[in-house]
Structures are given as structure tokens and as C-alpha cells.
Amino acid sequence: MLLNSVIIILREVLEAALIISVLSALSQKLHVSRKWLIIALLSGLIGAITYAINIKVVSMALDGVGQEVINASLHLLIYSFIVLLILSLKDQSNHRLMVFAMVSSVAIAVVREGSEIIVYIDGFISSPELLLPIIIGSAVGAGLGISIGVLFYYLIVNISLNRAVKVGLIILILIAGGMVSQAMQLLIQADFIISQQPLWDSSSLINERSLLGQLLYALIGYESTPAPIQFFCYAISLIITIILTTLTIRSYQQRPEL
Amino acid sequence: MKSIRTYLLVALLAIITLVTFVSLLHGYQSSISKAQQLFDQRLRNMAEIIAIANQDIQPRVDGTFNQSPTVFFQIWSSDLILLAHSNNAPETLSTDVNSQTNYDDINFNGYRWRTFSLKDDHLNRWIITGERADIRYNLAENVVMASIIPIVLAIPVAGLIIWVAIGLGLKPLTELTAQLNNKQADDLSPVMMQNTPEELTQLVATTNALLERLNAAFMREQQFSADAAHELRTPISALKVQLHNLKSAQQIDEKELQPLADGIERMGKVIEQILSLYRHSPDQAMLKQTEVDLCAIVQQVIARGYEQIAVKQQQISLTGVQHCRIKGNQFALETLLQNLITNANKFAPEGGEIQIDISQTNSMARLTIEDSGAGIPENQYERVFERFYRVNGDQHDSGTIGCGLGLAIVKHIVAFHGAHITLNRSTQLGGLKIVIDFPRRIEG
Amino acid sequence: MIKYRVRYYLLILFAIVNVPVLAAPVIEIEIRDHLFYPDEIEIPVNTKVKLLIINQDNTAEEFESYELNREKVIPGGSRGVVFIGPLQAGVYPFFGEFYPKTAQGKVIVK
Numbered sequence: 001m002l003l004n005s006v007i008i009i010l011r012e013v014l015e016a017a018l019i020i021s022v023l024s025a026l027s028q029k030l031h032v033s034r035k036w037l038i039i040a041l042l043s044g045l046i047g048a049i050t051y052a053i054n055i056k057v058v059s060m061a062l063d064g065v066g067q068e069v070i071n072a073s074l075h076l077l078i079y080s081f082i083v084l085l086i087l088s089l090k091d092q093s094n095h096r097l098m099v100f101a102m103v104s105s106v107a108i109a110v111v112r113e114g115s116e117i118i119v120y121i122d123g124f125i126s127s128p129e130l131l132l133p134i135i136i137g138s139a140v141g142a143g144l145g146i147s148i149g150v151l152f153y154y155l156i157v158n159i160s161l162n163r164a165v166k167v168g169l170i171i172l173i174l175i176a177g178g179m180v181s182q183a184m185q186l187l188i189q190a191d192f193i194i195s196q197q198p199l200w201d202s203s204s205l206i207n208e209r210s211l212l213g214q215l216l217y218a219l220i221g222y223e224s225t226p227a228p229i230q231f232f233c234y235a236i237s238l239i240i241t242i243i244l245t246t247l248t249i250r251s252y253q254q255r256p257e258l
Numbered sequence: 259m260k261s262i263r264t265y266l267l268v269a270l271l272a273i274i275t276l277v278t279f280v281s282l283l284h285g286y287q288s289s290i291s292k293a294q295q296l297f298d299q300r301l302r303n304m305a306e307i308i309a310i311a312n313q314d315i316q317p318r319v320d321g322t323f324n325q326s327p328t329v330f331f332q333i334w335s336s337d338l339i340l341l342a343h344s345n346n347a348p349e350t351l352s353t354d355v356n357s358q359t360n361y362d363d364i365n366f367n368g369y370r371w372r373t374f375s376l377k378d379d380h381l382n383r384w385i386i387t388g389e390r391a392d393i394r395y396n397l398a399e400n401v402v403m404a405s406i407i408p409i410v411l412a413i414p415v416a417g418l419i420i421w422v423a424i425g426l427g428l429k430p431l432t433e434l435t436a437q438l439n440n441k442q443a444d445d446l447s448p449v450m451m452q453n454t455p456e457e458l459t460q461l462v463a464t465t466n467a468l469l470e471r472l473n474a475a476f477m478r479e480q481q482f483s484a485d486a487a488h489e490l491r492t493p494i495s496a497l498k499v500q501l502h503n504l505k506s507a508q509q510i511d512e513k514e515l516q517p518l519a520d521g522i523e524r525m526g527k528v529i530e531q532i533l534s535l536y537r538h539s540p541d542q543a544m545l546k547q548t549e550v551d552l553c554a555i556v557q558q559v560i561a562r563g564y565e566q567i568a569v570k571q572q573q574i575s576l577t578g579v580q581h582c583r584i585k586g587n588q589f590a591l592e593t594l595l596q597n598l599i600t601n602a603n604k605f606a607p608e609g610g611e612i613q614i615d616i617s618q619t620n621s622m623a624r625l626t627i628e629d630s631g632a633g634i635p636e637n638q639y640e641r642v643f644e645r646f647y648r649v650n651g652d653q654h655d656s657g658t659i660g661c662g663l664g665l666a667i668v669k670h671i672v673a674f675h676g677a678h679i680t681l682n683r684s685t686q687l688g689g690l691k692i693v694i695d696f697p698r699r700i701e702g
Numbered sequence: 703m704i705k706y707r708v709r710y711y712l713l714i715l716f717a718i719v720n721v722p723v724l725a726a727p728v729i730e731i732e733i734r735d736h737l738f739y740p741d742e743i744e745i746p747v748n749t750k751v752k753l754l755i756i757n758q759d760n761t762a763e764e765f766e767s768y769e770l771n772r773e774k775v776i777p778g779g780s781r782g783v784v785f786i787g788p789l790q791a792g793v794y795p796f797f798g799e800f801y802p803k804t805a806q807g808k809v810i811v812k
Contacts, residue, residue: 002399002406003286004802008764055762056777064754064783067774119775123761123800133399139410144279147272154269189772191726191785195750198771208768211280225771363806368735370804395803 001130005137006144007209008120012113013142014218017149019078019109019175023085023102025156026168032095040103044110051115052122065190072190074112075183081105082176083241086169090248148215169248171219173241178221180237184230185223198225262431266424271417282409286402293398297389298361298374304329305376305387314341315381328393330371334384341383355384363391430455434462446473483533490529497522547675550591552582552623552696553616559595560614563603571609574599578616582623584696586675594671597664598627598692605631611687623696631689639681643669726752726785733757733776736801744810748788756781763805767796770809787811 024037051058051070058066085101088094117138124134152171156164187193203224206213216222221234308331317339325331325344332343338351346367353362353373362373370391378385430451437449448466451458501519505512556576560567567574602612610630617624634642642665672679677696684691729751732739736759745751755765760778767773770789776782786794789811798805 001803002403003283004799006283008799055775056780059775059777059780059782064781067782116775119762119777120800123778126761133403136403136407136410140279140282143275143413147275150268150272151276154265185771189774189784191752195785195788197788197790203768211283223771224768227771365737365739365741368737370737370806392804
């Protein structure tokens with residue numbers, strides 16, 4: 001029980017923690033007030049609770065694949081907001097757009113990851129004999145996820161602005177690619193997209209259940225057995241974001257005062 | 259980075275958590291898998307004991323054995339007839355005896371069971387033993403949990419200890435900060451620290467050297483002001499007397515002497531201004547600040563300079579609040595107002611107008627001075643505060659003697675009071691509009 | 703030329719987006735007392751199958767399989783659909799992530 005609660009909580013916390021740490025480090029570097037984070041977390045929490053309460057309805061919808069469709073949409077939304085954020089960095093005077101993109105991506109990530117945690121924990125509230133390992137496991141999972149987030153945050157905060165922007169953008173691009181890959185996987189599961197044999201099987205090399213596997217899953221959307229279409233969309237989304245980012249960075253570096 | 263202490267605490271705690279929890283998970287995994295191996299071994303031993311203890315080769319009449327509810331066994335003949343079984347065992351073949359592995363997992367009676375099938379070659383039978391998966395798993399986990407819980411609970415304790423330890427480690431830094439903070443404005447004595455740590459030695463040494471040089475510079479400057487005041491004023495007074503004597507000699511036309519008299523007058527003014535400039539440099543922190551009434555000071559200065567204003571038949575007005583208390587230096591503020599009112603008087607034409615207004619809020623007091631003169635071109639707003647700068651090279655028709663130090667002094671005094679000055683064109687009078695905002699820390 | 707291109711893109715689009723011609727066979731899996739019934743299902747090679755998972759418990763369960771690359775929360779007293787396949791021959795274990803020690807099963811592809 002303990003190991004699984006570690007993995008469940010770690011997977012959800014890590015993904016949200018990475019986005020949150022990169023964005024709050026960037027806003028610290030760019031002197032943006034971090035009030036947005038509180039707004040994002042609060043609205044994300046409310047969203048997560050609402051989603052968790054309605055999970056039954058969602059699950060039954062669309063012939064039993066409502067969950068996949070909603071989660072895939074959430075992933076694609078996070079992807080779009082990260083792209084919007086990268087674009088808004090280009091024109092720094094447009095703080096509103098940047099903060100909006102930050103709030104939205106973090107809030108949606110919290111809805112997606114938080115709802116799963118709530119559904120998970122909720123099932124054990126009624127069985128107290130199982131609760132202790134679940135709580136300890138959750139503490140370990142959350143501890144690991146938050147620690148990795150904190151270290152990423154300090155990594156970005158403690159380097160020069162130019163490098164911080166670059167490192168932050170690279171992490172964001174990878175996370176965004178992972179979002180697209182996950183969305184595709186869900187759409188395959190819901191039979192919206194044709195399913196094919198996986199491109200490769202690297203589960204013996206890096207197991208998805210291991211800590212490294214979980215970290216890579218959250219960071220670059222690692223899958224040990226990716227479907228071809230999943231990999232294809234991942235690559236396309238990476239290329240698109242990288243092109244947009246290079247344009248952004250170029251115009252960013254042309255600004256002499258920064 | 260806002261606080262070194264928070265940074266160290268959070269970063270250290272994150273690293274400790276990461277390292278501890280990763281090794282904890284590894285320990286957990288290997289403990290659990292060891293326990294599973296042990297339980298599997300036990301299941302096999304159980305089957306082997308049954309194979310020896312039970313000799314049935316025909317199906318039992320009474321059929322069942324009583325058995326604890328968490329384990330079961332079955333004995334099958336080679337042609338798969340149930341010979342004997344525990345009363346909680348299924349009556350069907352629970353596992354595929356011909357599969358490659360002896361161990362299997364099945365669902366039965368609402369539980370998950372781990373089973374082992376043993377081929378009893380001696381009596382040509384199959385012995386199948388089973389054990390509830392959840393029970394044996396919980397057993398193993400309870401044992402491992404006992405060693406995990408203290409480690410997880412130790413993390414917040416570690417955080418507390420690290421917090422205190424970092425606080426102690428940073429104590430010399432807080433001490434140094436407190437010492438520098440508590441210094442009086444005019445106290446330039448070196449910082450004294452007991453047991454300066456290696457990392458702060460250089461900082462303390464540099465700070466003390468800096469304080470020493472600053473002290474020397476202050477002493478020189480004070481000496482200079484005093485010397486200059488005495489050394490420069492005396493010859494000018496002497497010159498004035500000699501000029502007077504020269505006039506009395508009546509051999510020289512008084513008109514020819516006028517430029518000389520103006521020159522001496524002007525030189526005297528320059529010297530006074532330079533001296534007052536030195537007195538009001540913002541780093542001259544020795545000037546004592548007290549609570550003063552800005553309105554009273556304005557009234558005094560107007561009264562003192564009224565003669566000049568009357569000569570040019572100008573109108574001067576003071577509007578706004580009656581009392582306005584701010585923190586400041588009486589003498590410096592008088593000089594400030596004197597300079598500003600003199601300037602206004604100088605640049606406003608004959609019969610012109612000067613308006614002074616004082617307003618206040620809880621956090622600041624605003625002094626506004628407007629005149630009906632020609633004003634200053636906008637592109638010179640910055641430069642007029644430079645020392646010896648004169649508007650349009652002082653080609654203005656004020657006809658008054660100036661040296662270009664007035665606004666430089668004003669700037670010093672404004673900075674000294676932590677106030678803020680802005681220049682503008684007066685919309686009402688057409689001339690210069692000066693707005694000075696003083697911070698107020700006094701309520702009411 | 704442009705028309706030709708549009709047709710070409712539409713072709714790709716149809717190749718990617720699934721247009722179900724034949725309904726996939728449905729296999730029901732029930733969750734009771736945190737156990738899967740059946741805990742072993744057999745499906746043919748290279749066939750897409752629709753798993754209808756019915757959760758009879760009143761707690762949620764997450765159908766999870768790393769080998770099948772599937773993951774789905776089935777709320778208590780609810781049901782969900784997971785499509786799997788086409789797959790190569792082999793054994794693909796799955797488990798309930800919330801009660802992993804009892805909810806276990808495998809898909810055998812023959």
C-alpha cells in the first residue's frame with residue numbers, strides 16, 4: 001500500500017511542483033509579484049474539489065470515456081497556456097498576459113493532479129486500518145515531489161537572469177511536450193485516435209514506476225512504451241515550442257536594459 | 259534570495275528529504291520482497307509437511323479439515339480428483355498445476371490468495387497450499403512500517419534543528435548588522451566584534467577602513483569650513499572698508515567705483531553660499547532634525563525678505579494650511595525657503611506675483627511656490643540643480659547678482675530631508691512652479 | 703493543386719483519427735471487494751478490445767497497467783471504458799493502483 005501511495009502522490013505532486021517551481025522562480029527573476037501563485041493554487045484547489053466530486057458523472061459521460069476526454073483537454077490547455085506564457089515573455093511590458101498564462105497553467109495543473117489525489121485519499125478515509133500506510137506513503141511521495149520542486153526553484157533562482165530564462169524555458173518546453181504526449185495517450189485509450197504497436201519498450205532500462213521514471217515522466221513526459229502517434233505529436237509540439245521560444249529569446253536578448 | 263536562513267533551511271531540508279526518502283523507498287522495497295520470499299518459502303514448507311503427514315490416496319469420506327481462515331490446502335490425485343482439503347478451501351482446482359511456475363495468485367472467497375502447488379511423486383498427488391495475500395502483505399508491511407515511521411517523523415525535527423543551527427551560525431552576521439544599525443549618525447568609530455568568523459573578517463576590516471577614511475574626510479571638511487569662513491570673510495570686510503575709504507577720498511568718481519563695489523558684494527555672496535552649501539551636504543548627517551512648523555518658517559522668511567519684494571512692487575501670497583509639522587532642520591529649511599523666495603523675487607517682473615501654498619496629508623507635506631516670471635525652459639530643468647549652472651548663461655534680465663549656487667543648495671537640503679522636488683511651468687502665473695514633497699512621520 | 707493537397711491532408715487526418723468501422727469486442731471486468739473478476743482475460747492477437755470496467759465497491763479504483771500503457775480512475779459504484787490493443791502475443795498484467803495487493807489481473811494475448 002505504502003509504495004503505491006508514494007507513487008500515486010509523487011506522480012501528481014511532482015508534475016504540479018515542477019510547473020509551479022519553474023514559474024515562481026521565473027517570476028522572482030523577472031520581478032513579478034508572486035501573488036498570482038496564491039490565486040492559482042486557490043482556484044486550482046476549488047477546481048480539483050469540484051472535479052473530484054463530479055468524477056462519477058464525468059466518468060460515465062461520453063460512453064464511459066468522459067474522463068479521458070476531459071483530462072486530455074486539460075493537458076492540451078496546459079500546453080497552450082505554457083506556449084502563451086513563452087510568447088508573452090517576448091513582450092515583457094504585457095505583464096497581464098504573462099500572469100494570466102501563469103495563473104491558468106498552474107491552476108489547471110492543480111485541478112488535474114489535485115483531483116486524483118482527492119479521489120485517492122477519499123477512498124481510504126472510511127477504512128482507518130489502511131489509513132496509516134496511506135498517510136505515511138503520501139507524506140513520502142509529497143516530500144519527494146516538493147523537494148525536487150524546491151531544488152529546481154533554487155537552481156533557477158540562483159543563476160543569472162539570462163541563464164534562468166533559458167533553463168526555465170527549456171524545462172517548460174519539455175513539460176509542455178509531455179502534456180501533449182499524455183493527451184494523445186488518453187485519446188488513444190478513449191479510442192479517439194487509432195492505437196498501434198508501441199515504438200519501443202524501454203521499461204527494462206528505465207522503469208516508469210521508479211523514482212527516475214516518475215521524474216522523467218513529469219519532466220519530459222517519459223513513456224517506456226510510447227505509441228507512434230504519441231511520439232509523433234510529442235516531437236511536433238516540441239519543434240513548435242522550440243521555434244517559438246527561439247524567436248522569443250532572440251527578441252528578448254535584443255532588449256538592452258535586461 | 260530574501261533570507262539566507264530560509265534558503266539554507268529549505269534547500270537543506272529538500273536535499274535531506276530527497277536522499278532519506280529515496281533510500282527509505284529502496285529499503286522498503288527490498289524488505290518487502292525479502293518478506294515475500296520468506297512467506298513463499300513458508301507456503302512451500304507447508305505443502306511439503308502436508309505431503310509427509312497425510313497419506314490419503316482415496317477421497318476422504320468426511321472430506322475436510324478445520325483450518326485457520328487465512329491458509330488453505332487441497333490434495334488432488336494425479337487424475338485431478340479432490341482427495342482432501344481444508345474446510346475453507348475451494349472444491350475446484352484452484353490453480354493450473356501444469357503451469358511452469360509453482361506459485362500463483364487467485365481470487366477466491368472474496369480474497370486474493372497466494373498459492374503453491376507441489377507434485378508429490380511418492381504418492382502421485384498434487385498438494386496445493388494457499389495463503390491470503392492481503393494478510394501476508396499487511397504482516398510484512400507492518401514490520402517495515404515500524405522502521406519507516408520514525409524516519410518520516412524525523413524530517414520535521416531535523417528541520418527544527420537545522421533552523422536553530424543556521425540561526426547560531428549566522429549570529430556573527432546579525433551581530434554585525436545590529437552594530438552598524440545602532441550606530442549614531444555621527445558615530446564613525448570602528449566596529450568591534452568578538453570572535454570574528456573567517457567569512458566576515460574581510461568585511462569587518464573593509465568596513466572599519468571605510469569608516470576611518472570617512473571620519474578623516476569629515477574632520478578635514480569641518481576644518482575647511484571653519485577656516486574658509488574665517489579666512490575669506492575677513493579680507494572681504496577689509497576690502498569693503500577700504501572701498502569706503504576710497505570713496506571718502508573723493509578723488510575718484512563714485513560711478514567708476516560702483517563695479518568694484520558690485521564685485522566685492524558678489525564675491526561675498528559666493529563665499530556665503532559656498533559655505534552654506536557645505537553645511538547642507540546630505541552626508542552632513544550631524545544636522546539635528548527636530549519637529550518644525552513649515553508654515554511658521556515660510557512666514558518668517560517672507561517677513562525677512564519683504565523689503566526686496568516691496569521694492570519690485572510684487573504681490574506675495576501664502577495659502578493653505580495654518581500649521582504643518584514636519585521633521586527637519588530649522589536653519590536648513592530657512593535657507594531653502596530663502597533661496598526659493600529670493601529666486602522668485604528675482605525672476606518675477608516688477609509688479610509680478612508670487613504664490614506660496616502649503617498642503618498636507620497624513621504621509622506628506624507639499625510646498626508649492628509659483629511665480630509670474632519667464633520660467634525655465636523644460637530642457638534645463640535637470641541642469642539648474644548643478645553647481646554654478648545659470649539659466650541661459652545668466653543672460654536673463656533679472657538684473658540681480660547670482661552665482662548659480664542657489665538651486666544646488668536647495669537640492670542638497672531637499673535630499674537631506676528625504677523630500678522630493680519637481681519643476682514645472684505654472685499654469686496660473688506662467689512662470690516657474692516648484693513643488694517639494696516632504697515626508698511626514700507625525701500624525702495630525 | 704490546392705484541392706489535391708486538401709484531399710491529401712484529409713486522408714492523413716482520417717488515418718490518424720479513428721473512424722470505427724467494426725465495433726470492438728467488449729469484455730466486462732468487475733471490481734468487487736478490491737478484486738478483479740475475472741482476473742485473467744484472453745484476447746486474440748492484433749485485435750482492439752473494449753474493456754468495460756464495472757466497479758461494484760463504493761471506493762474508487764484506478765485501473766492501471768504499465769505494460770498496456772493504460773491508467774484510469776473508476777469511481778466507486780461507477781463504470782468506465784478502456785480500449786486496449788491491437789497487441790502482440792504475450793501476458794500484460796494490470797492492477798488496481800488503489801488496492802494493488804488484491805486487485806490484480808492479467809491480459810493474455812494469444
